[in-house]
Structures are given as structure tokens and as C-alpha cells.
Amino acid sequence: xxxxxxxxxxxxxxxxxxxxxxxxxxxxxxxxxxxxxxxxxxxxxxxxxxxxxxxxxxxxxxxxxxxxxxxxxxxxxxxxxxxxxxxxxxxxxxxxxxxxxxxxxxxxxxxxxxxxxxxxxxxxxxxxxxxxxxxxxxxxxxxxxxxxxxxxxxxxxxxxxxxxxxxxxxxxxxxxxxxxxxxxxxxxxxxxxxxxxxxxxxxxxxxxxxxxxxxxxxxxxxxxxxxxxxxxxxxxxxxxxxxxxxxxxxxxxxxxxxxxxxxxxxxxxxxxxxxxxxxxxxxxxxxxxxxxxxxxxxxxxxxxxxxxxxxxxxxxxxxxxxxxxxxxxxxxxxxxxxxxxxxxxxxxxxxxxxxxxxxxxxxxxxxxxxxxxxxxxxxxxxxxxxxxxxxxxxxxxxxxxxxxxxxxxxxxxxxxxxxxxxxxxxxxxxxxxxxxxxxxxxxxxxxxxxxxxxxxxxxxxxxxxxxxxxxxxxxxxxxxxxxxxxxxxxxxxxxxxxxxxxxxxxxxxxxxxxxxxxxxxxxxxxxxxxxxxxxxxxxxxxxxxxxxxxxxxxxxxxxxxxxxxxxx
Ligand SMILES: Nc1ncnc2c1ncn2[C@@H]1O[C@H](COP(=O)(O)OP(=O)(O)OP(=O)(O)O)[C@@H](O)[C@H]1O
Numbered sequence: 035x036x037x038x039x040x041x042x043x044x045x046x047x048x049x050x051x052x053x054x055x056x057x058x059x060x061x062x063x064x065x066x067x068x069x070x071x072x073x074x075x076x077x078x079x080x081x082x083x084x085x086x087x088x089x090x091x092x093x094x095x096x097x098x099x100x101x102x103x104x105x106x107x108x109x110x111x112x113x114x115x116x117x118x119x120x121x122x123x124x125x126x127x128x129x130x131x132x133x134x135x136x137x138x139x140x141x142x143x144x145x146x147x148x149x150x151x152x153x154x155x156x157x158x159x160x161x162x163x164x165x166x167x168x169x170x171x172x173x174x175x176x177x178x179x180x181x182x183x184x185x186x187x188x189x190x191x192x193x194x195x196x197x198x199x200x201x202x203x204x205x206x207x208x209x210x211x212x213x214x215x216x217x218x219x220x221x222x223x224x225x226x227x228x229x230x231x232x233x234x235x236x237x238x239x240x241x242x243x244x245x246x247x248x249x250x251x252x253x254x255x256x257x258x259x260x261x262x263x264x265x266x267x268x269x270x271x272x273x274x275x276x277x278x279x280x281x282x283x284x285x286x287x288x289x290x291x292x293x294x295x296x297x298x299x300x301x302x303x304x305x306x307x308x309x310x311x312x313x314x315x316x317x318x319x320x321x322x323x324x325x326x327x328x329x330x331x332x333x334x335x336x337x338x339x340x341x342x343x344x345x346x347x348x349x350x351x352x353x354x355x356x357x358x359x360x361x362x363x364x365x366x367x368x369x370x371x372x373x374x375x376x377x378x379x380x381x382x383x384x385x386x387x388x389x390x391x392x393x394x395x396x397x398x399x400x401x402x403x404x405x406x407x408x409x410x411x412x413x414x415x416x417x418x419x420x421x422x423x424x425x426x427x428x429x430x431x432x433x434x435x436x437x438x439x440x441x442x443x444x445x446x447x448x449x450x451x452x453x454x455x456x457x458x459x460x461x462x463x464x465x466x467x468x469x470x471x472x473x474x475x476x477x478x479x480x481x482x483x484x485x486x487x488x489x490x491x492x493x494x495x496x497x498x499x500x501x502x503x504x505x506x507x508x509x510x511x512x513x514x515x516x517x518x519x520x521x522x523x524x525x526x527x528x529x530x531x532x533x534x535x536x537x538x539x540x541x542x543x544x545x546x547x548x549x550x551x552x553x554x555x556x557x558x559x560x561x562x563x564x565x566x567x568x569x570x571x572x573x574x575x576x577x578x579x580x581x582x583x584x585x586x587x588x589x590x591x592x593x594x595x596x597x598x599x600x601x602x
Contacts, residue, residue: 037211040336044158047120051112055164058108062168062318065101067175068094070314077310081303105164113159120339121152127343134348134413138373142226147342151218151335158332162325169199169318176315183304190290191312194283198276199319206272207329210265214330217261218338224254269328276323284313348372349411354431359422359438359519362386362409362550366418369401369408378404380573381418386520391543391551393564400572402554403443406522409552410439440516444525446509448497453482454489456497456508460515468515475541476511477534478504502529510538514545521546524554532559539563 048055071094079087128136128144136144173195181188231238231247238244288309294300300308364384370377378401386392386409394402407413408420411427419426427435440460448456457469464472469489473479481504485491497505506529513521521542527535535557542551543563555561 035337035340037207037333040333040340043340044155044336045163047116048112048159048163051115054108054112058105058112058164059167059171061101061105061108062164063171063175065098065105066168066172066315066318068098068101069317070172070176070311072098073310073314074307077307078303080306105168106160109160109164113156116159117152117156120155121148123343124148124152124339127345130347130351131342131345134372135345140223140226140230142224142229143222145229146222146225147338150221151338154218154332154335155339157328158336162329162332165318165321165325169195169322172315172318173199176311179311180308183308184294184300186290186294187287187300187308190283190287194287194312194316195319198279198283198316199322202272202276202279202323203325203329206268206275206323207325210268210330211333212330213261213265213268214332215334215337217258217265217331218334220254220258220261222338224251224258227251227254265330272323276320279323280313280316280320284309284316287312349414349428351432352428352430354433356431356433356437359434361388361424362420362422362520364405364408364415364418364420367408367415367420368417369404369413369415371413377416377573379408379415383418384568386550386552387566389546389548389550390565391546391553391563393561393567394552394554394570395556395561395567396570397572398556400570402570403524405570406441406524406552406554409520409522410441411435438518439520439522440513440518441522442506442509442513442524442526444506444528446497446505446512448493448500448505448508450492450494452487452490452492453485453508456493457489457512457515460512461517464515469511472511472514473508475514475538475545476507477537477541478507478511481507503531503534506530507534507538510542514541519549521549521551522554523551525556526553527555527557527560535560 072091075087075091075094079091124147128148173192177188177192177195180191228251231251238247291300291305291308295302295305363386364382367379367382368377369379382405384405394405396402404413408415411420411432414420414428419428421427422430422435422438449459454466454469457472458464461468466489470479473482482488482491493499493508497508500508506526510526513523523542527538530538539560542553553560553564561567
């Protein structure tokens with residue numbers, strides 16, 4: 035993305051706060067004028083004297099402080115309001131992109147984008163836009179004033195301001211722009227590596243890979259520090275160059291003024307005041323010259339945020355009120371993931387039973403979870419359609435689909451919250467009795483009661499204080515609370531012993547009477563609970579029935595002996 039495009043789009047966000055921005059600029063201009071007036075009045079006092087000038091100088095000094103405070107207050111009000119709005123946009127986009135467009139992205143990098151990249155925009159909104167406008171207005175005022183003394187002085191002043199405030203920052207930002215972007219990207223990658231290291235600490239320890247990992251983190255940190263060092267050097271050079279440029283410009287103006295004075299074109303009083311005005315009016319443009327390198331990181335952060343906001347979701351939400359659903363099917367569905375073009379499903383057709391349990395089995399990687407993802411419209415098929423009530427899911431209100439479906443996977447995600455809060459994700463207004471009933475069905479109520487704070491016990495980040503089986507049963511309780519028409523279970527009992535598995539499968543059987551359950555499993559004992567079985571095969575297997583990638587086998591209580599065994 036071109037820097038100008040990034041700037042234009044970031045500035046576009048300010049439109050709704052134009053009034054505040056105008057106020058910040060006016061206060062800033064008035065503040066600088068008050069500050070510049072102090073040395074000018076001191077110069078005039080040399081020629082005219084009188085206590086009035088001293089009083090005005092004192093007043094200007096006080097006003098300068100008050101006006102500067104007002105300007106900064108407005109700027110920061112604008113910046114933090116905009117940051118809140120941008121965070122809202124980013125979270126909204128992440129929600130829309132999940133899961134299809136987020137699966138391949140590193141979570142640490144996303145965290146870095148949501149936190150530090152967004153925070154960096156504060157520099158832009160609080161310390162860039164109004165300073166540019168203030169510098170422009172203050173410079174125009176003093177160019178006009180110098181011109182009124184002598185046109186040559188006006189030309190020289192305009193040249194000085196343009197050199198310090200435009201040409202120098204432009205030259206410096208060109209070399210810093212790429213570096214700023216690299217810094218933001220490297221910072222995001224380092225966050226991702228650190229997050230993965232914390233998550234994978236047990237594996238790293240078990241396989242003795244900690245030292246290698248540490249070296250990797252250290253190498254990345256050193257690289258980041260080196261990039262930051264280069265950026266800081268550029269920043270230092272920019273400030274130094276601006277300081278030298280200001281002195282040279284002021285000296286040039288003094289020489290020009292002296293030459294005009296000798297020619298009788300400028301009085302001694304005007305020469306002194308013109309010089310004092312010029313040397314003290316560089317403040318706003320010096321602020322700009324410091325932006326050149328600082329802006330490079332803001333542009334890098336802005337580009338990352340805007341690129342995320344530009345991404346279009348794989349399955350855009352369809353607006354509309356939630357309605358009941360009772361019938362779902364796949365019609366000639368073919369599907370391949372974007373990152374790997376190999377087809378996972380090919381011309382698959384399937385009618386979900388109106389009620390009962392459809393067991394789904396097949397070798398690892400044949401597309402069982404993908405089938406459920408398509409039924410939930412986390413992805414859309416490449417060709418064919420997934421339908422509900424005969425309507426393509428692409429035209430069905432998303433709320434209808436979400437309300438009708440619940441799902442449980444082998445890795446239930448829990449949040450750093452209490453057990454009750456984690457369960458209420460499925461039904462925010464659930465009563466304590468409803469939570470307990472759902473947990474009893476999922477065979478987890480007894481365990482929760484043994485915890486010191488029962489349902490109000492915190493479960494730790496990602497449910498880290500619970501076992502895999504406990505997490506899975508909480509996931510099931512959550513799904514039971516939803517009371518939707520469809521329940522999709524992807525290896526829901528993989529972490530459970532056969533006793534708990536039996537209890538839960540019976541609960542599913544009872545709870546889902548008249549409803550549809552899709553139960554993915556590798557276990558024969560679990561399949562025994564299915565009313566029908568769908569045997570899937572990889573698309574590229576040479577199975578004779580591989581047309582559509584599956585074989586459907588009607589199976590009413592297939593292995594009743596085994597079921598009886600489990601059901602006791
Ligand atoms: N997000 C993804 N991006 C790219 N490829 C994917 C993605 N998710 C799954 N796949 C690939 O798609 C194929 C089907 O995956 P899927 O998870 O549906 O298989 P599965 O039958 O459920 O396997 P398992 O029994 O091991 O859970 C696999 O080859 C897998 O590597």
C-alpha cells in the first residue's frame with residue numbers, strides 16, 4: 035500500500051471529529067503565536083521600552099501554557115476516541131474473518147496488531163495531523179508578515195520553512211518508511227514466537243529443545259533491537275539535521291536582512307524583529323521534521339491494520355432474523371482449502387436425517403471435520419451447495435444457522451472466566467438450574483461440586499486448570515444448553531473413559547430426541563450409538579465407492595450387543 039493511500043485512509047477516520055480537530059488547530063496556532071510573540075516583544079522593548087510590553091510578554095507566557103494544554107487535550111480526546119473506534123472495527127473484522135481467514139495466521143502476530151499497532155496510531159492522531167496544519171498556518175502568517183517588511187524576506191522565510199518542514203522530513207521518511215514496516219512485522223513475528231514458546235513449553239522441555247528455542251528468540255530479539263537501533267539513529271540524525279538547517283536558514287535570513295539594511299531597504303528595528311521572528315517561529319516546522327522518521331512506524335502499523343480491515347470474509351454474514359431450521363443437505367458439494375488446492379470433498383451429496391444420530395467415520399484426513407465446517411458455514415463449498423430447508427446457506431440469515439446449531443470438538447476452547455460464565459456463552463440468560471441440568475447430562479456436575487467455588491471457579495486461560503476430559507464434558511454441557519435442532523460432535527468422547535462415554539452418549543440420545551446429531555468418531559463403541567453411519571473415504575483413494583467421497587450405509591442400531599454393554 036502506498037504511504038499516501040495509508041495517510042489518506044487514516045485521515046478519513048477523523049471526518050466525524052472535524053470540530054474537535056479545528057479547535058485543536060486553532061488553539062495550537064494561538065499557542066505558537068503567543069510563544070513567538072515573547073522574543074519579538076523583547077526585541078521591540080529594546081527600541082521602544084515601557085512596562086506594557088513586559089506585561090504583555092507575561093500574559094503571552096501564561097497563555098502559551100493554557101493554549102498548549104487545550105490543544106493537547108483536544109488532540110488526545112480525538113486520538114483515544116478514534117483508537118476505540120478502530121479497535122471496534124478490527125474486532126468486528128476478526129469476528130467476520132473467523133475461522134476461515136484466521137486459521138493460517140499466527141495468533142501472536144494478530145495480538146501484536148490488535149495491541150501495539152493500534153496503539154501506535156495514537157502518534158498519528160494526537161501528534162501528527164494538527165501539528166501539520168498548525169505548522170502550515172503559522173508559516174503562512176509569518177511569510178506574509180516578512181513579505182510585508184520586504185518581499186525578499188518573505189521568499190527567504192517561505193524557503194526556510196519549506197526546507198525544514200517539508201523537504202527534510204520527506205527525504206528522511208523515504209529511508210525510514212521501509213524500516214518502520216520491517217520493524218512492525220518483526221515485532222509481530224517475535225510476539226508470535228514467544229506465544230508459541232509459552233504454549234509449547236512442555237514439548238520443548240520433554241525433547242530438550244529449550245536451548246535451541248531460546249537461541250531463536252534471542253536471535254529474533256537481537257534483530258528487532260538492531261532494526262530499532264537503525265530507526266533511532268535515523269531519528270537522531272533527522273533531529274540533528276533539522277537543528278543545523280534551522281541555524282543555517284536563520285543565518286541566511288540575517289545576512290539577507292543585513293544586506294537589505296545596508297541598501298536602505300530595511301530599518302535596524304525591522305531587521306532585529308524580523309530575525310527574532312524567524313528564529314523563534316521554526317518551532318512548528320521542527321515538530322514536522324521530527325515526524326519524518328517517527329511516522330514510518332505509524333505507516334507500518336497503519337498498513338497492517340488497513341490490510342486486515344480490507345480482507346473480505348470467506349463466508350460473509352447474512353443479515354436477517356433467526357428462524358427455525360429442521361432440514362439440512364449437501365448437494366454435489368466439492369471443496370478444497372485455499373492454502374492447499376487438493377480437493378477434500380468431491381461431488382458429495384448427503385441428506386441429514388430429520389432426527390437421530392448420524393455416525394461419521396473414515397480414515398484420518400478424509401474430510402469428516404470439513405463436512406461439519408461446511409454444514410456450519412465456516413467455509414463455503416467451491417461448487418454445489420449446502421442447503422437448509424432447501425435454501426443455499428449463502429442466502430440464509432446467519433442468525434438462523436447459529437441458533438439452530440451447536441458443536442463440540444475434541445479440543446473445547448474455554449475462556450479465562452468462571453465455569454458458569456464459560457457455559458453461558460451458549461445461552462447468556464441461562465439460570466443456575468439450567469446450567470446444573472446441562473452439566474448433569476454431560477456427567478460433569480458432580481465434579482464441579484467438588485471444586486472450592488463450584489460453578490464460580492475460574493478455569494484458567496484456555497481451561498488450563500482442567501483435564502482434557504473435563505474440558506470436553508463442559509463443551510458438551512455448553513452444547514446441551516443451546517437446545518438447537520442440530521448437534522455436531524467431532525470426536526466428543528475422545529478424552530473420556532468408556533464409563534463416562536456411555537453416560538454421555540445416552541444423555542445425547544435422550545436430549546436430542548426429535549433432533550439431528552452428526553457424530554464424528556473413530557471409535558466403534560461410539561458408532562454403536564448411531565442410527566445411520568456415513569463411511570467416508572479420501573477423495574483420492576481407490577475405493578470402489580469413492581464417487582462423492584463416501585459410502586452411506588443404513589444402520590439401525592448396528593451393534594446392539596455393544597450398545598447394551600455400554601448402556602448397562
Ligand atoms: N484450514 C485448513 N487449511 C488447509 N488444509 C486443511 C485445513 N483443515 C484441514 N485441512 C486438510 O483437509 C483435509 C481434511 O481435514 P479434516 O480435518 O476434515 O479431516 P478429518 O477426516 O476430520 O481428519 P481427523 O480424523 O484426523 O480429524 C486434511 O488433509 C487436512 O490436512
